[in-house]
Amino acid sequence: MAKWGEGDPRWIVEQRADGTNVNNWHWTERDVSSWSSVLIRDLLLGVSLKGLEGVVELTEVDRLEGESSINNRRGKLFFFYEWRLRASWLGTSSSGVKFRGTVDVSNLSDENDMDDLDISVSLCKDQPDTPLLGLMKKTGVQEVRRVLGEFVHRLKSEFSQGMILAKADQPEPPEPQNQKDQIQTSRPQTQKNQIQTSRAQTQNNQIQTSRAQKSSATRCSSGPAPSLPGVPIKTCTFNLTETFQTSPDELYRTFISQEFVQVFTRSAAQVDGRRGGQFQMLDGSVRGEFTQLVPNRRIEMRWRFRTWPSEHYASVSLELEERGDETELRMECGGVPEGEEESTREGWTRFYFRAIKQVFGY
Secondary structure, three states: OOOOOOOOOOOOOOOOOOOOOOOOOOOEEEEOHHHHHHHHHHHHHOOEEEEOOEEEEEEEEEEEEEEEEEEEEOOEEEEEEEEEEEEEEEEEEOOOOEEEEEEEEEEEEOOOOHHHOOEEEEEOOOOOOOHHHHHHHHHHHHHHHHHHHHHHHHHHHHOOOOOOOOOOOOOOOOOOOOOHHHEEOOOOHHHHHHOOOOOOOOOOOOOOOOOOOOEEEEEEEEEOOOOOOOOOEEEEEEEEEEEEOOOHHHHHHHHHOHHHHHHHHOOOOEEOOOOOOEEEEOOOOEEEEEEEEEOOOEEEEEEEEOOOOOOOOEEEEEEEEEEOOEEEEEEEEEEEEOOOHHHHHHHHHHHHHHHHHHHHOO
C-alpha cells in the first residue's frame, strides 16, 4: 500500500497536509462488479447434484446482470450488491436420458436474506416431464442458495480489509486486520446520493477455477509503476502452453477477429485486428492494443484488466506453431502486478483457451 500523499488510486480523497482524516469522514467507494461477476459464474458452474433420479449439473450462466460495491463512511463499511441471473442445467436420468432446463434468480441483493431469494427452476419448453425437475427444485435450489451465500460471505471477508483508513493522529495506516465486526449489510437509503463514483482496483486473485494449461512458470521482479510516479510495484511473468485441434491460421483469426471474439466470450466486444488496433471485451473488464501481428504465427499485445493500476499494461505474446493436425500455442505474459498472476493465468485459461475449445470445438 502506498504511503499517505503518494497517490494511492484506491481512495477518492486522501489525508490533508494538516493531518485531517478526510477519508473516514466522506464516502469512498470501491467497485467490485467484475470480481463479483467472475466469482458468481465460477460458483454456479461448480454446482452438481446426484440422486436416485440421476445426475444434474449447471452448465452455463446465460444471463448475469447487476453490480457490487463497498463503501466506507466514518469508519464503517456498507456492502451493496444487486444481481439477476439465469443458468442452464443438464440432467441425465438413471436410464440415461438427458434433459435440459433453467434456474432463475431475480433478487440477489443486500436487501434480501439468502432464505428470501426467489429461485425458480423449470424445464426447457421442448422437454418432457422428468423426476430430475423435482431433484432440482428440492436439492438444486438449496445448492444454488448455498453458493450464492458463499459469494456474499467472500465479498464481505475479502474486501473488509484495507477499506478503513487511519485516524488523524496515525501517520501510517495499520496493517489490515479482520474487521468483520465493522461490516454493515443494510443499505443507508438516505445517503446513497453522496456516494462518489470513482472506480477502484479489485482483488480477484482468489477466484477458484480449474487449470487447463499444460505447463506454466512464474517469475517476479520489481519495476516502476507507470501510473504512480515514485511508487514501485512488483510485477511477474508467467508462461502457458496449450494445444488446439485446428490450423494456425484459423486460431490466429480467432484472436484478432471481432466476430470470433464475441462468439467465444458470449458478450459484446470491440476488436480492431490490425497493428496498433485496440480491443475491449468481457464488458470492458479487459482492454488493450495489438503491438505486433505476424499472420498465422505470432500475436503481441499490450493487455490489462480494468482493476489494475491506471494505465498499467502487461505485455502478452502468443506464438502459434503447427504440429501435424494441431496447433501449439505458447504464451508469455509479462508485467503482471504481483498478486494478480494467479487470477490472470486462470482468466486466460478459462475465458480464452477453454472458451475457444468449447465454442469452436478446437
